[in-house]
Amino acid sequence: MASSSLVSTALRLVTEYVRASDIAIAAAVLFVCSAIRNRLTTPPGAPMLWPVVGIIPSLFAHLDDIYEWGTAALARAGGTFPYRGTWGGGSSGVVTSVPANVEHVLKTNFANYPKGPYYRERFVELLGHGIFNADGDAWRAQRRAATAEMHSARFLEFSHGTIDALVRDKLVPLLEKVSEKGEVVDLQDVLLRFTFDNICAAAFGVDPGCLAEGLPDVPFARAFERATELSLARFVTPPFVWKAKRFLGVGTERELVEATRAVRAFAEATVAERRAELRKTGTLAGRCDLLSRLMSSSSSSSDSGGYSDEFLRDFCISFILAGRDTSSVGLAWFFWLLASHRDVESRVLADVLSSGDGGASMDYLHAALTESMRLYPPVPADFKEAVEDDVLPDGTFVRARQRVIYYAYAMGRDKSLWGPDCLEFRPERWLNGKKSGAFAGGVESPYKYVVFNAGPRLCVGKRFAYAQMKAVAAAVLGRFRVEVLPGQEKMKPKLNTTLYMRDGLMVRFARREQRHEPGHADVPAAGG
Numbered sequence: 001m002a003s004s005s006l007v008s009t010a011l012r013l014v015t016e017y018v019r020a021s022d023i024a025i026a027a028a029v030l031f032v033c034s035a036i037r038n039r040l041t042t043p044p045g046a047p048m049l050w051p052v053v054g055i056i057p058s059l060f061a062h063l064d065d066i067y068e069w070g071t072a073a074l075a076r077a078g079g080t081f082p083y084r085g086t087w088g089g090g091s092s093g094v095v096t097s098v099p100a101n102v103e104h105v106l107k108t109n110f111a112n113y114p115k116g117p118y119y120r121e122r123f124v125e126l127l128g129h130g131i132f133n134a135d136g137d138a139w140r141a142q143r144r145a146a147t148a149e150m151h152s153a154r155f156l157e158f159s160h161g162t163i164d165a166l167v168r169d170k171l172v173p174l175l176e177k178v179s180e181k182g183e184v185v186d187l188q189d190v191l192l193r194f195t196f197d198n199i200c201a202a203a204f205g206v207d208p209g210c211l212a213e214g215l216p217d218v219p220f221a222r223a224f225e226r227a228t229e230l231s232l233a234r235f236v237t238p239p240f241v242w243k244a245k246r247f248l249g250v251g252t253e254r255e256l257v258e259a260t261r262a263v264r265a266f267a268e269a270t271v272a273e274r275r276a277e278l279r280k281t282g283t284l285a286g287r288c289d290l291l292s293r294l295m296s297s298s299s300s301s302s303d304s305g306g307y308s309d310e311f312l313r314d315f316c317i318s319f320i321l322a323g324r325d326t327s328s329v330g331l332a333w334f335f336w337l338l339a340s341h342r343d344v345e346s347r348v349l350a351d352v353l354s355s356g357d358g359g360a361s362m363d364y365l366h367a368a369l370t371e372s373m374r375l376y377p378p379v380p381a382d383f384k385e386a387v388e389d390d391v392l393p394d395g396t397f398v399r400a401r402q403r404v405i406y407y408a409y410a411m412g413r414d415k416s417l418w419g420p421d422c423l424e425f426r427p428e429r430w431l432n433g434k435k436s437g438a439f440a441g442g443v444e445s446p447y448k449y450v451v452f453n454a455g456p457r458l459c460v461g462k463r464f465a466y467a468q469m470k471a472v473a474a475a476v477l478g479r480f481r482v483e484v485l486p487g488q489e490k491m492k493p494k495l496n497t498t499l500y501m502r503d504g505l506m507v508r509f510a511r512r513e514q515r516h517e518p519g520h521a522d523v524p525a526a527g528g
């Protein structure tokens, strides 16, 4: 009773003595003080940091064009600006598009910039201690294993086989049917299904069947997608909120537990089946997927007991997360760009048709994909967390536990890095002069083109991703002209750590008049 009368007295005083105009004046004073403080402590052009809420109001004001807004803000601020997104213990640090800073974080001072506890805490349910979520010795051990297996001739041959089989037996027949019926499909969805099936085949040696006839709903794929979304939601939710929900086991946190349980159950069952097969037959020599290779190498190695089931489960889940959506999203933007650049499409097609059966390296296609990902990087931004205080090469101070966000999307659109035509889709910039026409991407600094990350944590799947993207692009373009439905001239990306198209990519497939397989010399006009 006493407390309710205290509250009503306080309310009466507030309504009697505080007028709307007072509140407006207080807000204006706060704004001016923040603006002055901002000007004194941040580079000119950097986004406003409000008291308490930091950068959050600016983010909300630009939710619809956040990538462009961030790119423009970095250009105005000279390449680096500080941010604070404080929601009771939230995130703070700097955003940068300066290659020297990126090199410093990803290579020169690598030891000071792990993924860190902020990332790990948000992904631990889904990823456990898998490579994508690990630092230090745990990361190093998995990195060594992944590199050894993925770069082995045996895995390369196997993974190319999985890609070719999926293209030939599932993707092409599906698109032929769609084309015959004149149906409209969401190409991004088809590509996402393709890469999910493909990464599961490469990592586990299983086919989840996302690309099967009728494009079915696959519980494992759905659980994986939901678990990823809900883990990512923790990055934009005040920690006290999601932690309280986790403690109480309610709402989205409860859903996360259920989704991760389903993902882990699938992974654990696959590991258990493979162990049983190894026990029964004494060998997994006939299997080349990553799980079987790791099991075989650890069972034949002399170290005590080899990899645990938990290690194998986490390793494979990390691989699926890393490899499931990135190449498909890269391909979706590529097909979309080709629809408005028919001249580039002609050259890609000529390259595909003259490449010979599984022969030449399709350098022009390689350059076109690389160029497309410069403008639309599948991972538009990434971050690392500082262990100790540090100063970046451009003089920016980073406090311990702060994050350095490096912004691949802005870097790909930076005039100072790519010249005045940086916004143009021009694959030729990646070719080694007109004469040879060979791909010359290696001469670009990996710290300027951070699409695949760089330094010791460079994407392990880069070769695999290019092989996938080239196989799909060649198979589709050789047979069909991809017609993007009108109204999609401007595409909205989804606000996510992967640059999905927000509403998918609605297309029709028109069969090319003659069937064009790689190795045939009958090059048609791209419009044909």
Ligand code: HEM
Pocket (backbone or CB within 6 Å): 131, 132, 143, 146, 199, 318, 319, 322, 323, 324, 326, 327, 330, 377, 378, 379, 382, 383, 450, 451, 452, 453, 456, 457, 458, 459, 460, 461, 462, 464, 465
């Ligand atoms: C166009 C396609 C791809 C792009 C743009 C891409 C990009 C990246 C990026 C930016 C990272 C760094 C992530 C971080 O440290 O926070 C990364 C790491 C990684 N990627 Fe990819 N990736 C692609 C495809 C793939 C594929 C197909 C696989 C699997 C076969 C894969 C496996 C991995 C793994 C295992 C890591 C972790 C490496 C480590 O932490 O040491 N990626 N990738």
